[in-house]
Amino acid sequence: MNSKSAISNLNSSVWRSFRTAAWLGWQIESNWTDPFLFAVYSIIKPLASAMILVVMYGVITHGDFASPLFPYIYLGNAFYIYVGAVMTGISWAVVDDREHYKTLKYIYTAPTHFPTYLCGRGVARFLTGTFSVVITIVCGILFLHVPIDFAAMDVPLFVVALLIGVLMLAMMGLLLAGVTLLTVHHYGAVGEAVAGALYLFSGAIFPLDVLPAFLRPLGFLMPITYWLELLRRTLVGSVAQAFPTLAGLSNAQLFAILLGLTALFTALAAIVFRWCELRARERGLLDRVSNY
Amino acid sequence: MSQQFSIETQDLGRVYKIREGKKKSVKTLVALHDVNLQVPRGELFGLLGPNGAGKTTLIKILTTLLAPSSGWARVSGYDVVREAAQVRPRINMVSGGESSGYGLLTVRENLWMFAQFYGIPSAEANRRIRELLQVVGLADRLNTKSSDLSTGLRQKMNIVRGFLTDPQVLFLDEPTLGLDVGASRDVRAFIRRWIEQERARTVLLTTHYMIEADELCDRVAIINQGRVLACDSPANLKRRLQREAIFQIETSSPNGLSARDFEALPGVRQVAHHPGDGKATFEFILDAEEVVGAIINTMTTKGVRLLNLSKREPTLEDVFVDLVGRSMEEIESADKEMA
Ligand SMILES: Nc1ncnc2c1ncn2[C@@H]1O[C@H](COP(=O)(O)OP(=O)(O)OP(=O)(O)O)[C@@H](O)[C@H]1O
Ligand SMILES: [Mg+2]
Numbered sequence: 001m002n003s004k005s006a007i008s009n010l011n012s013s014v015w016r017s018f019r020t021a022a023w024l025g026w027q028i029e030s031n032w033t034d035p036f037l038f039a040v041y042s043i044i045k046p047l048a049s050a051m052i053l054v055v056m057y058g059v060i061t062h063g064d065f066a067s068p069l070f071p072y073i074y075l076g077n078a079f080y081i082y083v084g085a086v087m088t089g090i091s092w093a094v095v096d097d098r099e100h101y102k103t104l105k106y107i108y109t110a111p112t113h114f115p116t117y118l119c120g121r122g123v124a125r126f127l128t129g130t131f132s133v134v135i136t137i138v139c140g141i142l143f144l145h146v147p148i149d150f151a152a153m154d155v156p157l158f159v160v161a162l163l164i165g166v167l168m169l170a171m172m173g174l175l176l177a178g179v180t181l182l183t184v185h186h187y188g189a190v191g192e193a194v195a196g197a198l199y200l201f202s203g204a205i206f207p208l209d210v211l212p213a214f215l216r217p218l219g220f221l222m223p224i225t226y227w228l229e230l231l232r233r234t235l236v237g238s239v240a241q242a243f244p245t246l247a248g249l250s251n252a253q254l255f256a257i258l259l260g261l262t263a264l265f266t267a268l269a270a271i272v273f274r275w276c277e278l279r280a281r282e283r284g285l286l287d288r289v290s291n292y
Numbered sequence: 293m294s295q296q297f298s299i300e301t302q303d304l305g306r307v308y309k310i311r312e313g314k315k316k317s318v319k320t321l322v323a324l325h326d327v328n329l330q331v332p333r334g335e336l337f338g339l340l341g342p343n344g345a346g347k348t349t350l351i352k353i354l355t356t357l358l359a360p361s362s363g364w365a366r367v368s369g370y371d372v373v374r375e376a377a378q379v380r381p382r383i384n385m386v387s388g389g390e391s392s393g394y395g396l397l398t399v400r401e402n403l404w405m406f407a408q409f410y411g412i413p414s415a416e417a418n419r420r421i422r423e424l425l426q427v428v429g430l431a432d433r434l435n436t437k438s439s440d441l442s443t444g445l446r447q448k449m450n451i452v453r454g455f456l457t458d459p460q461v462l463f464l465d466e467p468t469l470g471l472d473v474g475a476s477r478d479v480r481a482f483i484r485r486w487i488e489q490e491r492a493r494t495v496l497l498t499t500h501y502m503i504e505a506d507e508l509c510d511r512v513a514i515i516n517q518g519r520v521l522a523c524d525s526p527a528n529l530k531r532r533l534q535r536e537a538i539f540q541i542e543t544s545s546p547n548g549l550s551a552r553d554f555e556a557l558p559g560v561r562q563v564a565h566h567p568g569d570g571k572a573t574f575e576f577i578l579d580a581e582e583v584v585g586a587i588i589n590t591m592t593t594k595g596v597r598l599l600n601l602s603k604r605e606p607t608l609e610d611v612f613v614d615l616v617g618r619s620m621e622e623i624e625s626a627d628k629e630m631a
Binding site for chain 1: 308309352355356385387390392394396401405406408409411453
């Protein structure tokens with residue numbers, strides 16, 4: 001087989017894996033036997049957590065909703081929904097297929113591109129996540145006066161940054177999927193746990209300077225930090241000047257850092273995933289069921 | 293493809309590391325030891341062995357799911373470790389006795405999805421799905437959610453998944469485990485027909501049913517504790533015992549007589565003892581027919597009554613007993629007691 005046809009084979013298997021996995025993920029995700037549950041999960045849950053945040057903010061600041069801190073927190077929290085959704089969507093597919101459906105071995109030994117397959121499984125969670133994000137922001141604008149100035153929005157930058165961020169989150173999800181391959185007992189959703197932990201280190205609800213100095217570097221290393229900042233600035237320009245942490249950086253600089261860190265995480269995810277996959281194959285973990 | 297063998301292994305070995313409880317001691321378990329097999333294209337090859345023999349481990353290695361610890365293996369001419377991406381489009385695998393699949397998808401959707409992974413166009417996939425479901429008697433369940441299928445029916449769906457992609461080499465790990473008698477027979481017949489349809493097809497099947505190995509397979513490897521003890525056509529395997537005499541003796545309650553009491557007698561090669569309710573069955577492989585006299589003597593001096601005595605043709609079971617020293621049944625019930 002020459003290298004050209006090898007590459008086109010890989011291309012078609014990558015696309016096949018992604019498309020089919022996305023289809024499967026959607027079938028699973030949209031399988032709400034009860035539309036009420038779907039509403040609770042994608043509308044009420046994110047709105048409830050946004051409300052808690054708003055109430056806490058109101059109490060602490062004595063109702064200073066005009067401060068740029070308010071949209072900072074509100075939007076940071078809203079977009080952070082993607083972190084849990086995408087990372088969990090991808091890493092949870094390993095547990096789901098291996099433990100619940102017992103199909104992981106058949107998918108792994110099929111001519112699929114395995115990491116692409118897992119990324120495809122995250123698409124559905126991205127879509128339902130988008131639904132939650134949109135609902136949260138729309139409610140913020142309608143009822144809480146989150147000050148989005150539609151004329152000042154940088155729509156192209158917003159869209160590009162959003163998409164790069166989703167790619168970045170997918171790579172982090174893949175990294176976690178690799179780790180999940182090596183854990184025999186399923187500790188719930190690793191993705192959700194990591195997303196919860198990173199909530200505090202990525203400037204989602206407060207600027208990084210609030211953190212103790214020794215924890216700040218973690219925040220500066222996380223591409224999520226720059227991603228959230230960029231999304232906020234493209235929607236509400238005024239937040240840029242309000243906080244010292246990243247105020248020194250222009251949008252272009254933020255974008256460059258986001259790109260760089262995303263590339264770094266992509267490389268890291270590729271290496272870690274490959275390593276974990278080989279270890280899992282060596283140890284016989286690809287079809288291991290934990291029995292509880 | 294000009295390669296001679298569909299499956300070829302050389303000194304293939306696999307060791308599992310087992311961590312025991314909270315103590316940090318790590319034990320090793322040899323699941324496969326220096327396995328050398330060559331399966332030519334077009335063959336229906338059987339692996340026969342008791343629980344824990346290493347059959348599934350071998351299949352996992354050959355299907356690129358598990359890495360070997362030593363030696364190498366090639367499938368369709370490609371190395372299963374270094375060229376896994378070349379092996380995968382050419383193979384498929386079905387494990388019996390498990391219910392895998394996405395319960396929320398219909399039978400057709402489950403199968404269609406796997407066809408997609410192999411790049412089979414939808415129309416062709418749907419045609420094959422209908423055809424194969426017809427064969428296994430699931431045609432009327434095309435649009436049933438697979439969670440609504442019984443375990444056996446789910447297994448049939450799984451079997452269809454294996455054939456659906458028309459693999460060059462198909463691995464079937466105890467495909468009839470858990471199926472009823474009729475369904476097992478249908479599946480066996482279908483496997484036979486499938487392989488005869490096209491010369492390029494090869495099947496490796498594991499089983500611990502003797503008849504399955506005997507009636508279905510062109511060649512059989514007998515495997516125990518990770519080692520291949522013999523590998524030949526069922527007829528040739530049995531022919532090895534042609535010179536020996538095989539007797540089956542049914543007795544009244546054996547009064548403490550056990551296989552060991554007979555093993556000491558000259559001319560007795562192997563004894564298998566199947567205890568029953570108030571009676572017992574002994575099977576003997578003897579160097580010559582005359583030896584049976586001494587056996588009957590031993591029984592009568594112990595006051596054991598003979599209920600039935602018959603001489604019969606050797607079966608694969610006898611070949612197994614001759615090679616291993618115990619019947620598969622004994623090995624498996626001993627394992628159960630230990631567990
Ligand atoms: N993942 C694993 N970790 C540790 N030991 C294992 C693992 N998988 C299999 N073994 C051990 O390796 C040996 C061979 O197992 P294998 O599953 O290959 O047997 P088998 O011939 O398929 O048996 P059965 O007829 O019960 O399916 C057994 O002793 C088993 O306990
Ligand atoms: Mg097995």
